[in-house]
Amino acid sequence: MNENEPPIVSTINDWALILFLPAWFVFILVSIGFWNEWEPLIPADYQILSMIPFVILYFVFTHCLIQIEIHWKSKHKTEARNDLNR
Known part of the structure; x- marks a missing residue:
């Protein structure tokens, strides 16, 4: 490997944001689209409670994306280290 090449690891954070945020x-x-369809069908007393599943879905989805990012970063860091050690 050429000594002047930058390490691969430096670009991983940028790619993680590019993939995660969209x-x-x-x-x-x-989720907002589904909520707008369901909200008129729910009695007014239960509209706040009916948002709980959406909040749970937000946390679960965000957690899953973060775990995918962590796995993706660690995989590419390992590959980058292996390339640098060759």
């Missing part, structure tokens, strides 16, 4: 944004938009 997926999270699309999920939020889809």
Whole structure:
């Protein structure tokens, strides 16, 4: 490997943001779309309670994306270290 090449690890954080933020944004938009369809059908007394599943879905989806990012970063860091050690 050439000594002057920058390490691969330096670009991983940028790619993680590029992949993570659009997926999270699309999920939020889809959830809001479903909420707008369901909300008129729910009695007013239960509308706040009916948001709980959406909040849980936000946390679960965000947690899953973060875990995927962590796995993706560690995999590429390992590959980068192996390339640097060759």
